Amino acid sequence: MEFPPAAQQELARRRLTVRGAAHARGGAGERPTRARGAGLDFAEHRPYRPGDDIRTLDAAVTARTGQPVVREYVVTGQLPVLVVLDAGPGMRLHPRKWRLAQGLAAALAFTALSGGDRVQVVTAAETTRASGWLQGVNRAAHLLGFLGAVRPGARGSLPGALAHPATRAPRGTLTVLVSDFLHEQVPGALAGLPARGQEVLAAQVLDPLELDPAGLGRGVTRLLDVHGDEELTVTLDDAARRAYRAALADWNAALGAQVTRAGGRWLSVDAARPLEQVILRDLIARGVIR
Incomplete structure (x- = not known):
């Protein structure tokens, strides 16, 4: 995949931060x-x-x-860093959301690799795929190639990936999750990570239409549950949009509280924003990387 050279140069001198549960282990690290x-x-x-x-x-x-x-x-x-990228149908439905999620996963994994950490990337589509554990900045091309070859699938989910053996990382791992976090089984999947001794960095990426469905217009609309293949007919009016925004805010607040209570970090970004802006304003400015 293409990764902006300016972003690579900026991230190459940065390091991922941890809060406590994640810690370095053996190996030739910094x-x-x-x-x-x-x-x-x-x-x-x-x-x-x-x-x-x-x-x-x-x-x-x-x-x-x-x-x-x-x-x-x-x-x-070396700090073990596991990056799990949701490549399920929710990403397939919104191409710009997928592009930003893919770029964000690449940015975080590249930063870890450049900082001397051990990195594994896992992608969740119809089949859960793992890059294997990589170390050394000379493996950056392999990592970016692995991520660039991934395409969102009609099946697959973040909860499914977190049940896969590839995500059974060592205790003390910093587990980076890049997803929309809209699957109903997400809270249960997240609940199991602290027991594994993993510190979570959850990066939510949402399309503008998911943040506010006003762009869908007004009137009767059929909505498809991409994870359950169920259709729902709704009337999109001001009241429905307000109810939707309130429900999304409650969902995100509950997930954010769950992650932070366990010692992790939660951030949510709009897929309409360029990757470079997300790196500077969300990752660097908020101390996710330093």
Whole structure:
């Protein structure tokens, strides 16, 4: 897929942020881990234990306190980042929503890869596909090619993808979800992620017609449930549009509260906005990346 060079340059010097549950693990990465040992950056002192390397003894502190004390250093590693992109029928129905969702998933995955993290992308269409775990900025072309080859399908959903073995990521993973989050089973699917030890970053992308159906006109309209293949006949008037907007606001508020209660982050963007604007105003300005 095409990814604006200016956006690549901006994101290449940025890093994804985490709030707590997600943490770096082993591997040749740049992020501080919870482990202590040999390293360059001093972390803390602790009492000497039999078997410790005597070269780690801090002579000055030991002499001052009369107790043998060793120096410990920060061990760096890689943050596991799982990016799950909804490529189901809700995306197929709105091409500009799909383009922004695809670009947003690429931006977040590229940022992680550039920052030395381990990244896997999973796409949810008729078949759930996984890129495998990638590391190193030299794998960016493979990652972007994987995402660019995805097309929205007539089946598939975010809840279905989260039940797939490919999304059973290690504890401490930052799980990035890019979807419209309009499937009725989404709350239940999200509820299982904290128990897996995953920190969630939920990025909702909605088409302007989903945000406000005024563009559909007035009068009797047939609506199709893309996930259930059911048709609903409604009369679109001012009252119906107000009720719809209120219901969508309540749905999003409940999902946002669910995600934030579990220590995650929620953001919602309008698919009419260009990707570069979303990167600057939603990702960077709100501290999702820094």
